[in-house]
Amino acid sequence: MEIQLWREILAPYQLAVDELVVKFNHIIRESRTRGTYSPIERVEGRVKDLSSILNKMQKKDVNMNDLEEKIKDIAGIRIICQFVEDIYRVVEIIDDRSDMRILEKKDYIKNVKNTGYRSFHLIVEYEVNTLNGPKKLPAEIQIRTLAMDFWATVEHSLHYKYQHHIPEYIQDKLINASNAIIVLDQEMSAVRDEILDAQNSFRIKANLVSDILHSLQNLYKVGNRREVLKIQEEFYKVYEQDDIELLTHFGHQLDMIAEGHGAQSLQ
Ligand code: 0O2
Secondary structure, three states: OOHHHHHHHHHHHHHHHHHHHHHHHHHHHHHHHHOOOOOOOEEEEEEOOHHHHHHHHHHOOOOHHHHHHHOOOOEEEEEEEOOHHHHHHHHHHHHHOOOEEEEEEEEOOOOOOOOOOOOEEEEEEEEEEEOOEEEEEEEEEEEEEHHHHHHHHHHHHHHHHOOOOOOHHHHHHHHHHHHHHHHHHHHHHHOHHHHHHHHHHHHHHHHHHHHHHHHHHHHHHHOOHHHHHHHHHHHHHHHHOOOHHHHHHHHHHHHHHHHHOOOOOOO
């Protein structure tokens, strides 16, 4: 088939990948704006490259007419989480969305593959709009922890090196590494609450500081310059004390001063 035709076939998949990456990144942004923990750490997306599509078609004996129905990972999204619990939270979030519909679920965390591979896989149906109108496409979403991702990336590259015939002694080491990662994920889950607390207070502080600086900037536009510089000095002193309660109190007081100067609604 001509390359140009392949480009046309793959274009809606690229659109699906681009849109999905934006949407999942938005979940991270939305959580952080609210000062809450994001179950998604990072998102990646890719359209399967042409040689991999051709290999899969050959392997599964799929012809061109069945391509869209039988090869479901042409659009691929990978969601990386910090903890195993977050993976199941992400599945719930996707399940609740109205812009994608889950067609298949595969839990390779509860049912680890023989290779040692662990991840949660979803096939979703997603609609894109092209010049030819709306088009529903399948997309594969792989959800895994940072540790699972490390293992899968290394193991995947070994498949390339050994053309899918990884020597047995290396396979054994990979299984050992996979088992070690199960333990690592469990240990990290055991201190998850502690880690979340630390990350949350960091984020709350960052949001508070950003709001305070924004208010100071607005006050600077409408208020007395010397007064604003004095407040700024005070802010530095409060900031140095590294106490969220003091910072919150300072923020409230600043809000009242800003309100008095009609500076709150300024952008
Ligand atoms: P690539 O190069 O990553 O795209 P399918 O083959 O997808 O139609 P299957 O076999 O049921 O059907 O799919 P499965 O098991 O859900 O796996 C699909 C994808 O998961 C693979 O895509 C890999 O990305 C990943 N995967 C599955 N098993 C392993 C494994 O043992 N090691 C690693 N590193 N990744 C795995 P592709 O097309 O094989 O490869």
